[in-house]
Amino acid sequence: MSIIHTENLTKTYDSGAVKVHALNDVSIDIAPGEFTAIVGPSGSGKTTLLNIIGGLDTPSSGRIVIDGTDITRLSDGQMIDFRLNNIGFVFQSYNLIPVLTARENVEFIMLMQKWDKKKRETRATEMLQSVGLGDQIDRRPSQLSGGQQQRVAVARALASGPKFVLADEPTANLDSASTSNLLDIMANLNAQLGTTFVFSTHDQRVIDRARRVITLEDGKILSDETR
Amino acid sequence: MYLKLAWRNIWRKKWRSLITLGSIAFAVFFAVLMRSMQLGMYDKMIDNVVRFWSGYAQIHAKGYQDEQTLDNSMVWDETLMQKASETKHVQAAIPRLEGFALGSSGQLTKGTLVVGSDFPLEEKMLDLAGKVVSGNIPGPDDKGVLIGTGLAEYFQLEAGDTLILLGQGYHGASAAGKYPVTGVAKFSSIQLNDNLVMLPLKEAQWFYGAENRVTSISLMVESQGQTPGVVKALRSQLDEGQYEVLDWKEMMPELVQTIQADSVGGQIMLFILYMVITFGMFGTVLMMTAERKYEFGVLVSIGMRRLKIAFTLFLETILMSVVGALMGGLLALPIVYYVAAHPIPLSGQSAQAMEKFGFEAVIVPSTDPNIMLTHGFIIVVIALFISLYPAWNVKRLEAVKAMRR
Structure with a gap:
């Protein structure tokens, strides 16, 4: 049983006379607990695929079924709630809320899930400890390094207990040490908690750590290799 | 959060x-x-x-508001006075007889508002004692006038001087009188200060030939907000064909x-x-x-x-x-x-x-x-x-x- 199932996904951008096929008949299945990298050169459709799987964008045709729910049939409001409760996001630019502390950033997602205050605080602290930031919980994003911010983002993504985490080029803005540290954390979480991770990346260091690598080129799957 | x-x-x-x-x-x-x-x-x-002159409401004879002449005055009625003063939130009911007359002193003349009133009652509304700058308030049976400082200045009068009043009284009777100025008062309204001549009610009734008559009963209400209630209560008690009860906004639309x-x-x-x-x-x-x-x-x-x-x-x-x-x-x-x-x-x-x-x-x-x-x-x-x-x-x-x- 796959947690992510896409069926003949196509995404076409129509800019007047020119039609750009960002995705062309992409069908994939990702099982729970996978640590998958979607790779390919710029413009190959990695981010588009991730956006569509995350319900941020809609396909021109095809179906996406997440844990049994066809998300192409959900309304905007239902999709937002679905994302909140099922999908964790890690972005290239961390995208933390600048005016909130690390703990508040992690708590924020649980606030939207209507967790009570005490539970939120405990869980946020635990999540930050699990990414090695137990001593930085009251710092704001501007007081943290890029690597630390990305670790907060991972903690935020996991705080709500999602079915899987989508990470769009998570190491693109990080130095080697931070990249290595982040990958260790994500690999540990994957191994210990069974959290499913799907990355889009062209960072060889991430590709090397992935257990499954799906290569895209011109919107099509070029290869799908499990190690 | x-x-x-x-x-x-x-x-x-x-x-x-x-x-x-x-x-x-x-x-x-x-x-x-x-x-x-x-x-x-x-x-x-x-x-x-309003508060220091007309009152927040007044009782008139029917038709007085539209034509404010002595001919539209009403008979002073003890029962009416009692009803007015016993109405809830009414602090004082003051009978007045108002008309106009030409004032004269020496070579100077000026149109004046000549008002007869009950001075002890008037005290509650006008705070007369605090406004008198020279002389005294005339007693109820005195034959004397209290005038505004503006008028006193115009006529160059002081307490003890004489003011001549000449006008038309009730039903066309001639109204003429020579009155000693018993006091000069500074009223808060500029118009009153420049034009007002106050007489004891009885003397004004004699001056205008309007014995036992008044033009209005001014009502002092505890606060402005209670006026509508007072007006409503009085309207329901009084004969609408005989009297009109008006609040200050109805009486002074120009204000x-x-x-x-x-x-x-x-x-x-x-x-x-x-x-x-x-x-x-x-x-x-x-x-x-x-x-x-x-x-x-x-x-x-x-x-x-x-x-x-x-x-x-x-x-x-x-x-x-x-x-x-x-x-x-x-x-x-x-x-x-x-x-x-x-x-x-x-x-x-x-x-x-x-x-x-x-x-x-x-x-x-x-x-x-x-x-x-x-x-x-x-x-x-x-x-x-x-x-x-x-x-x-x-x-x-x-x-x-x-x-x-």
């Missing part, structure tokens, strides 16, 4: 928020100050003319119009001020929305409902406007209270201009807390209106496009 988030977001651009807060505070400060002065002036005017006309000018000024502030606030919100489009995209991506984002933005706008309004109000209040305690007398041309329109040339602001509440409320309504823009923007937001740098 939404409140915390909104508050911290305000201070992300410290200077811009301070400038916006400053402009809101200034608007409220200016509006409260200006409106307090203006309403204070009206209150003073109403006090001078109401003067206030309304003057007030509109102030309201236009405030409208312009608020328009400027609205655009200033809107500019801030516009910039803030544009700058944070990316962030809104992220929030939608991670699962924040658009309505909640709009709510946070709404909180930001409301917080900013409430803080600004409070600052403005708190800055204005000490000034308002100080000037209310220490009224500023005007002089020169500005004083003359005010007196020309019947206003006393003194600035006494109103300390009514509703003024600040009203202007704070206006700012909050403006903020509510402005917060529709980011809400609309967030509703239309496409997360993927918003996050494309």
Whole structure:
């Protein structure tokens, strides 16, 4: 049983006379607990695929079924709630809320899930400890390094207990040490908690750590290799 | 946490928020100050003319309001007086006989308002003892007059001098009399000061040939707000075919119009001020929305409902406007209270201009807390209106496009 199932996904951008096929008949299945990298050169459709799987964008045709729910049939409001409760996001630019502390950033997602205050605080602290930031919980994003911010983002993504985490080029803005540290954390979480991770990346260091690598080129799957 | 988030977001651009807060505070400060002065002036005017002269309501013979002549006076009636003075919230009921006569002294003549009244009762309304600047108040059976300082100045009269009155009395009878000035009083209304001659009621009835008649019973009510109730109660008790009971707004529509006309000018000024502030606030919100489009995209991506984002933005706008309004109000209040305690007398041309329109040339602001509440409320309504823009923007937001740098 796959947690992510896409069926003949196509995404076409129509800019007047020119039609750009960002995705062309992409069908994939990702099982729970996978640590998958979607790779390919710029413009190959990695981010588009991730956006569509995350319900941020809609396909021109095809179906996406997440844990049994066809998300192409959900309304905007239902999709937002679905994302909140099922999908964790890690972005290239961390995208933390600048005016909130690390703990508040992690708590924020649980606030939207209507967790009570005490539970939120405990869980946020635990999540930050699990990414090695137990001593930085009251710092704001501007007081943290890029690597630390990305670790907060991972903690935020996991705080709500999602079915899987989508990470769009998570190491693109990080130095080697931070990249290595982040990958260790994500690999540990994957191994210990069974959290499913799907990355889009062209960072060889991430590709090397992935257990499954799906290569895209011109919107099509070029290869799908499990190690 | 939404409140915390909104508050911290305000201070992300410290200077811009301070400038916006400053402009809101200034608007409220200016509006409260200006409106307090203006309403204070009206209150003073109403006090001078209504509370210290006509009363908040009067009982007349039917038809007197439309044609204010002695011929439309009514018989002084003990039962009527009793009903009037025993009505709830009525502090005093004062019978008066009013008419006009030509006043003369030496080579000078002037039209005067000659009013006969019950001086002991009048004391409750006019506070006559405190207004007499020279001489005395005539006794009930005295044959003497109390005149305003303006009139005394015009005729160059002092207590003990004589004033000749000549006019027309009840049913065309000639009214003529030579009266010693027993006292000179400074009334708060300029018009009264310049024209009023007061006689004991009995003497006025004799002067006008209107024995046992009065033109009005002026009612002093505990507070202005109780007037409608008093008027209603009296109307239900008295014979509508014989009497009319009117409140001061019905008796003096010209005073109401003067206030309304003057007030509109102030309201236009405030409208312009608020328009400027609205655009200033809107500019801030516009910039803030544009700058944070990316962030809104992220929030939608991670699962924040658009309505909640709009709510946070709404909180930001409301917080900013409430803080600004409070600052403005708190800055204005000490000034308002100080000037209310220490009224500023005007002089020169500005004083003359005010007196020309019947206003006393003194600035006494109103300390009514509703003024600040009203202007704070206006700012909050403006903020509510402005917060529709980011809400609309967030509703239309496409997360993927918003996050494309």
